[in-house]
Amino acid sequence: xxxxxxxxxxxxxxxxxxxxxxxxxxxxxxxxxxxxxxxxxxxxxxxxxxxxxxxxxxxxxxxxxxxxxxxxxxxxxxxxxxxxxxxxxxxxxxxxxxxxxxxxxxxxxxxxxxxxxxxxxxxxxxxxxxxxxxxxxxxxxxxxxxxxxxxxxxxxxxxxxxxxxxxxxxxxxxxxxxxxxxxxxxxxxxxxxxxxxxxxxxxxxxxxxxxxxxxxxxxxxxxxxxxxxxxxxxxxxxxxxxxxxxxxxxxxxxxxxxxxxxxxxxxxxxxxxxxxxxxxxxxxxxxxxxxxxxxxxxxxxxxxxxxxxxx
Amino acid sequence: xxxxxxxxxxxxxxxxxxxxxxxxxxxxxxxxxxxxxxxxxxxxxxxxxxxxxxxxxxxxxxxxxxxxxxxxxxxxxxxxxxxxxxxxxxxxxxxxxxxxxxxxxxxxxxxxxxxxxxxxxxxxxxxxxxxxxxxxxxxxxxxxxxxxxxxxxxxxxxxxxxxxxxxxxxxxxxxxxxxxxxxxxxxxxxxxxxxxxxxxxxxxxxxxxxxxxxxxxxxxxxxxxxxxxxxxxxxxxxxxxxxxxxxxxxxxxxxxxxxxxxxxxxxxxxxxxxxxxxxxxxxxxxxxxxxxxxxxxxxxxxxxxxxxxxx
Numbered sequence: 303x304x305x306x307x308x309x310x311x312x313x314x315x316x317x318x319x320x321x322x323x324x325x326x327x328x329x330x331x332x333x334x335x336x337x338x339x340x341x342x343x344x345x346x347x348x349x350x351x352x353x354x355x356x357x358x359x360x361x362x363x364x365x366x367x368x369x370x371x372x373x374x375x376x377x378x379x380x381x382x383x384x385x386x387x388x389x390x391x392x393x394x395x396x397x398x399x400x401x402x403x404x405x406x407x408x409x410x411x412x413x414x415x416x417x418x419x420x421x422x423x424x425x426x427x428x429x430x431x432x433x434x435x436x437x438x439x440x441x442x443x444x445x446x447x448x449x450x451x452x453x454x455x456x457x458x459x460x461x462x463x464x465x466x467x468x469x470x471x472x473x474x475x476x477x478x479x480x481x482x483x484x485x486x487x488x489x490x491x492x493x494x495x496x497x498x499x500x501x502x503x504x505x506x507x508x509x510x511x512x513x514x515x516x517x518x519x520x521x522x523x524x525x526x527x528x529x530x531x532x533x534x535x536x537x538x539x540x541x542x543x544x545x546x547x548x549x550x551x552x553x554x555x556x557x558x559x560x561x562x563x564x565x566x567x568x569x570x571x572x573x574x575x576x577x578x579x580x581x582x583x584x585x586x587x588x589x590x591x592x593x594x595x596x597x598x599x600x601x602x603x604x605x606x607x608x609x610x611x612x613x
Numbered sequence: 614x615x616x617x618x619x620x621x622x623x624x625x626x627x628x629x630x631x632x633x634x635x636x637x638x639x640x641x642x643x644x645x646x647x648x649x650x651x652x653x654x655x656x657x658x659x660x661x662x663x664x665x666x667x668x669x670x671x672x673x674x675x676x677x678x679x680x681x682x683x684x685x686x687x688x689x690x691x692x693x694x695x696x697x698x699x700x701x702x703x704x705x706x707x708x709x710x711x712x713x714x715x716x717x718x719x720x721x722x723x724x725x726x727x728x729x730x731x732x733x734x735x736x737x738x739x740x741x742x743x744x745x746x747x748x749x750x751x752x753x754x755x756x757x758x759x760x761x762x763x764x765x766x767x768x769x770x771x772x773x774x775x776x777x778x779x780x781x782x783x784x785x786x787x788x789x790x791x792x793x794x795x796x797x798x799x800x801x802x803x804x805x806x807x808x809x810x811x812x813x814x815x816x817x818x819x820x821x822x823x824x825x826x827x828x829x830x831x832x833x834x835x836x837x838x839x840x841x842x843x844x845x846x847x848x849x850x851x852x853x854x855x856x857x858x859x860x861x862x863x864x865x866x867x868x869x870x871x872x873x874x875x876x877x878x879x880x881x882x883x884x885x886x887x888x889x890x891x892x893x894x895x896x897x898x899x900x901x902x903x904x905x906x907x908x909x910x911x912x913x914x915x916x917x918x919x920x921x922x923x924x
Contacts, residue, residue, distance in 0.1 A: 330678060330750055333685040334736040339746060342677025342763070366653025367641060370782040371682045371767055374644040384728070385719045388708035393732055394739060395706055396771040397699035401830040408696045416734070417695070421704055423729035424771055425645040426781070428705060435650060439641055452653070456682055456767065460707040460735055470737070471681040519712040 319543040336470035364452035369435035371456035392428030395421035428458030432474035448481020486578035493580035630854040647781035675763035680746035682767035703739030706732035739769030743785035759792020797887035804891035
């Protein structure tokens, strides 16, 4: 979000909220900005919100799929993530050498030298978004009526930050629609409204805004302009660490036939499938709830507790 | 497990069970051996078993912590994982260059060349075991009575395999004890018995065996012998893909003061803390249940369903 708040003021807000979360024990520092352990209280809020998402999507009878935080490197290379978000990628490397080479590796570590160049790339990358692992498995012709898929995964973005809401590794819960342009757009628009209603029902002062992905470099600026002009991406934003720079906690995206083309997914009439998704940023939603209602969920307003923990 | 079954027979068993799981849709192929999506049915079995673990550990009032699949690189370097299991590690690398360098990166990808050498190591490694992220946060003096911590995390092991039970990325649920040698040993022995009872209660023909970690190389063979001689590691094994080479689904470990020394964790009397853990391999337990009781949990024996899904 572009705002007029001085960066140093915002940075101070981030650090204050982060310190409060760490002090309360809701977040546990790992030594790396944006990588935290979560307390049982924090995790329970996420579990409750997930059950709420499940209830609110049950009418669509979605297929449920749960992918791990890793994506095949070959599948990754079929996307344009490397061209458009190289700064965010996570590539997993390992040691594949002989016993002698392992001794050289250990000697480098012992001497405080960089040993990472002795590793080789494995067959996997960190998952950039919860829906990425779905598309390679959907190759071919969709059933009539298309598909609606319920996903959750840890995703990785290499962007160390003092903002507790800007984690490098976090969970997205998504409903993805694969089908015709009309089906995809209807899905996006349905969930834009329902997502906003859901956040309001748990007392979050969320607002929808037209948004863009953080495309890299000069070429990226053209893509940002195009994405915004076509209003392909909306976010639901809530004040979290900073009142003046609200945080996107939900994202509603229409991908056109971007993934249909990349992975050869078609509708029964032979056209490339269009896709859309709503993604709930689970850690961010929990952080927004803690900011809005306080650090102890037992003291949250009754209407909020009733939604998150119905009898 | 060392066995006398010919490797090709075992390999055939692995592929048959994997094909059956993929055909049933319980596992979803990613293109990489050992990296799978899970269906809603599979995930639900894991969630039910986790709630069972929670109930069976509730008497100890454990602290609950949930770490992401990433560990600080600095913390990783304070362990001896690089020396003892280099072949299993996962190091996360990203692109940190200029716009011009990003164009060179993309050109390499377009030409089908290896672009991974253009990346640099980030501040994180894949988590090797669910208890690794705990120890750096426990530095200092333990409270009187020590600590009992309830953990769950995705962990990574670079060992591509056709055995569906040998995943590269999977979840461990653990109870870890930090304290005196006696507290650690009591924890390990208590959970060795309780873990076995728990598996029997869900109809799994589990047996305890003395085990060892897959230490690397010639030096590793000495460590294997020492670990087995001291009976530091027990596993609970169940036939999964192969009847003759049962799979470890639970691991009970006494670490002596290995982690206490590495991370400066002490008991109030100033001695290095000892630690022990029980780790439940959640995907493996689900695979063992599917193998033992069939692919449809609704048809599992009533006593098993009663344990996993109590009213």
